[in-house]
Amino acid sequence: MFFLWKIRSCFAIASLLCLLPFGALAEQPTIQATLTFAPKVPPPISRSTQARVVVDFEANEFTGELTHGEQYTYWGFNQSVPGPMIRVRQNDTVEFHLKNHKDNRFPHNIDLHAVNGPGGGAAVNLVIPGKKSIFSFKVLNPGLYIYHCASPVPNIPAHIANGMYGMILVEPEQGLPKVDREFYVLQSEFFTQPSTQPDLLELSMEKGLAEHPDYVVFNGKDGALTGDGALKAVAGETVRMFFGNIGPNSISSFHIIGEIFDTVYIEGSLKGAVNHNVQTTVVPSAGSTIVEFIVDVPGDYLLVDHSIFRVAKGAVGFLSVTGKEKPDIFKSIQK
CATH class of the missing domain: 2.60.40.420 (Cupredoxins -  blue copper proteins)
Known part of the structure; x- marks a missing residue:
């Protein structure tokens, strides 16, 4: 009888353990x-x-x-x-x-x-x-x-x-679809005034309160995504951009000149609304978006905030695409 009781007790304990969340066991x-x-x-x-x-x-x-x-x-x-x-x-x-x-x-x-x-x-x-x-x-x-x-x-x-x-x-637990390239781009504004040191700028709270930035930039400084800092891809590749806008004041109208976003995860949500074939996507201050697209033909593509005067303040970058020409998609016709 003692042996049978012991077996039943072991089965009961095992059953209870199966009901516990995995984290409780390990x-x-x-x-x-x-x-x-x-x-x-x-x-x-x-x-x-x-x-x-x-x-x-x-x-x-x-x-x-x-x-x-x-x-x-x-x-x-x-x-x-x-x-x-x-x-x-x-x-x-x-x-x-x-x-x-x-x-x-x-x-x-x-x-x-x-x-x-x-x-x-x-x-x-x-x-x-x-x-x-x-x-x-x-x-x-x-x-x-x-x-x-x-x-x-x-x-x-x-x-x-x-x-x-x-x-x-x-x-998400199931991960994201595989792509060829991923990039991290964050837009921000700087409100500046001279400091007590030569060639050193500091924050102007007055310009911030007036919402008049001197610079609107990608990745922390003017020209971060130009020259040697340009993003790079090859024609035919799928690109995913994780794009954010900290503001601190303005909304961004994110656009890549010469590209159409095949997929846009609106406001950075991965279990929310998804849009397709989007030319420009709005990103609020302290918000984000995820865009995916195929770069079909080689060339230089400009990332901009299409509140277009901001380009003069630094809101511009390059995606440089190399690879084989595809005249069935894009070509120059000389007259």
């Missing part, structure tokens, strides 16, 4: 996030299970080139504007480590629009110079999301306008 594996700087994108996620993803950021206040011959007093993450791109999978748990460099003057934090929680995390991660904060969150909703600093000292707009922003991609 902890999620912990991995280090692969972070990339614009226009590079982290590689697609190949795993099919959830993970605990550790993300390491540092807030920096530094000097960098905004336009030819002019430096700017940037604030950014990981010594970059925009900050690194993060790529995770739906239902992952992110463990976010934020350091504030000891030489900084101001407290910093981070508000990730992918977070379901107070302040997008900013309510629990404000950190003074020389210190570090850690918090975690589960990514519930697939999509492309903006992140930015939301420190109230001296004020939130100053942190955003000075360069403390970037994007986080939450892939």
Whole structure:
């Protein structure tokens, strides 16, 4: 009788264990996030299970080139504007480590629009110079999301306008369709005035309040996507662009001259509305979009904000496409 009771007890325990969520039996594996700087994108996620993803950021206040011959007093993450791109999978748990460099003057934090929680995390991660904060969150909703600093000292707009922003991609559990090229492009405005140092610009709050930017740029500076920085592809390839607009004030009318977006994930949602055959897509301040298209013929294609006077302020870049001509699609006819 004791032997039969023991067998039944084992079966009962096994049945109960089967009813428990997997996470109760085994902890999620912990991995280090692969972070990339614009226009590079982290590689697609190949795993099919959830993970605990550790993300390491540092807030920096530094000097960098905004336009030819002019430096700017940037604030950014990981010594970059925009900050690194993060790529995770739906239902992952992110463990976010934020350091504030000891030489900084101001407290910093981070508000990730992918977070379901107070302040997008900013309510629990404000950190003074020389210190570090850690918090975690589960990514519930697939999509492309903006992140930015939301420190109230001296004020939130100053942190955003000075360069403390970037994007986080939450892939759906089934992943995204395979493409040949992926790019990370983020539009932003800069409101400048001379500082006390020669050839060094700093933020003008007055211009910001008046919503009169001196520069509207892609990837943090004038000319970032021109010359050696131009995006590159080969005719016949499928291109996916993760495009964001931090503002901090204006809406972007994103357009590529000579291309039509085959697929647009509206407002960066990956389980929402999808549009096709789109010429120009509207991206709100602190919003995003994902566009996909095939580059059919070689040539130089201009990325612009089609609020077209902004091109003169820097909102222009190049996608340089090489490869075989296709005269059945496009050709010049001499008369």
